[in-house]
Amino acid sequence: MRKAYDTFLQSEVSADLATKAGSFEPYRYECAHCGEEVRFAAVGSNSMVPHFRHRSGNSDVECEYYLGQYRAFSTDARSRKSKSERAEFYFDNNTKMFYLGLRLSDDEISDYELRSTTFELRTMPHAAAFYSLRINGRNFSPDVQRMIPIEEFSYNYFLSNTLNDVKRKYEVFNNARNGAPTFFKMQIGDRDYRAKLVRSSVLYTNIPYLVVYQSQYWVPGNVHLPNEINIESSFKFETMGRKFLGKVLTITSKTAQVDSLLLSWGYQLEFSEELTLLWPPSPLVDESILVNADSAYLFSTFELQAQGNINAHSQDLKKIADGISKVPVRSRTKVYRKNAELMIEKREQASDSYSAIPVARKVSRTYIVQDDSTFLFNRSGVSHLNKGMAVLLTPESEIRHFTFGYLDGCVTPSSHDALAGDLLLQDLLMYYKRKETFKWDDYESLELSQTAFQYIESCEKSELINSAAKCFIEEERI
Known part of the structure; x- marks a missing residue:
């Protein structure tokens, strides 16, 4: 089979490009025709091209020859044929407990609820389930992980449901006999972290891990x-x-000693990749970046390959410069290569009709403060006002009232008559004291008002003129 469904990217991928993504976790790839788990074959072969084969050895002819539409790859998560759960295991630093994260699509939830299906979790394939949960719209939300606390220890866990009774084995904890810890991958800079179990045998440099013994x-x-x-x-x-011992660590470089130690634990070390959202600025919620735009700009140390490491079509990807790409943002866009993982979800802009709050406006020279949620804004900044205060509003000042942090009241000063003529001149002389040498030549070409002429005559005697008054006279404002 030349293509399969990638449960990580949640889209169909081609075998030749998927092999370059460098990730071979169990249950990641599924047959695009029947939904059964598949694995890579002929990777690195000189005589055959890379392709997928059923892990169980199933040689169903219809699956082996299934190509779908020629060179067509679906990026729609609904193209998945399997009804098996999508599961990851986590350690939560706040509760110091391990969890199973179970994710189902909207169609899967509806189908399971219609058939009264129950999810079951076991420590042995034939043991009684120590945890069960009815699959319905009350217990699960579409494509949102349901976090299930794990209360019984086992090196392996078996996940199934009452509809098909297929028990899928997940290896979680490494055997303590050889001293091997279990690795959980953390997000860089996340202090209140929820670390995800590393289900592959590959670790990467400069990535924070939580290891538990x-x-x-x-x-x-x-x-x-x-x-x-x-x-x-x-x-x-x-x-x-x-009893557990946890260590938060980072492997800074690849050496023979480090390789030997990791190999004894069943791991191998590779150099890490980088993947960062450049634009637009967006919040990170759980494991998804919520973007309110039709496209986003990413920086990556690897080439984005449609149907290989991103669930997008090649015509929708645009290379801006080395390492910088423009990618489409649909309901869910995911990039995954080695350690680099990024989930972008489309966030619709909230309607303004729900955020418009009426603001009561008032004009007054003085204002009596009604409560303590009132503030004075003026040239000096913002001052908090207490109930009962009488405030004289000056030009360019404003009183604002807030309720639950939202502006709902505003008081501005009543208009004042503008100063002119003698009153304006007297105001300038009262508040501006700087003087300079008087020169008649500066005013010979001006048409002076009576107020200005009389003031200049007085300045001629003292041979000094007020700098502010001079400016107003030159601009013919007096």
Whole structure:
């Protein structure tokens, strides 16, 4: 099969491009025809092109020859044929507990609810479920993870539902006998983190990880690690009847000693990629960036490949410069390559009809403050006013009233008669004291008013003139 459904990108991908994404987690790829799990085949072969094969060994001819429409790849999450759950395992730093994150689409929730289906979680394939939950619109929201706390310890967990009873095995904790910790990937800069289980065998440099050691009877002791592994913090906690030691660390460089240690734990180390949203500025909610735009600009250290590491068509991707690309923003756009992962969701702009608050406006020379949610705005800044205060409003001042942080009242000063003539001159002489040498030549070409002429005559005697008055006379404002 040349294409399959990628549960991470939530779209169909081509085999040759998907192999370059460098991620081979269990249950990631599904048959585009029947929905069964598939794996890569002929990767690096000189005689065959990369393709997908059923992991179970199923050689269904219809699946093997299924191509769909020629060179057509669906980026719609609804093209998924499988009805199996999409699951990830997490550690939450706030509760110090492990969780199963279960995600279902709107169609899956509706179908399961119609068939009265229940989700079940087990520690052994034939054991009784220690957790069950009815799948319906009350317990699940479309494409939103339902976080289920894990209360029983097991190295492996089996997920199933009562509709098909297929028990899918998820390997979570590494065996403690060889001293191997379990790695959880963190978001850079996230202090109140929810770290996601690394389900592949590949780790990356300069990525923060939470590693956990576990024991049933005693707290795991500290382990000496190479200098290239930077430990930021360590902590101990208990959950599921087990004792755990957690370490937040970053692998700064790739050396023979680090490679040897990770290999003994069942991991390998590769250099990390970078992926950043440049524009527009957008909030991060849970694991998604909410964008109120039709397109976004990304920086990446790798090339964005349609149907390979981004769920978009090639004609919708535009390369702006080296490392900078313009990508479309639809209901959900996802980029995934190695350690770099980014989910962008389209956020519709809120309607203004719900945010318009009427503002009561009033004009007055004085104002008696009615309550403590009142503020005076003027050239000096903003001052909080207390109830009962009498405020004289000056030009360019304003009183504003707020309710629950929203402006709902405004008081401005009544208009004052503008000063002119003798009154304006006297006001200037009273408040502006700077003087300069008087020269008749500066005023010979001006048509002087009577007020200005009389003032200049007095200045001729003193040989000094007020600088502000001079400016107003030159501009013929007196």
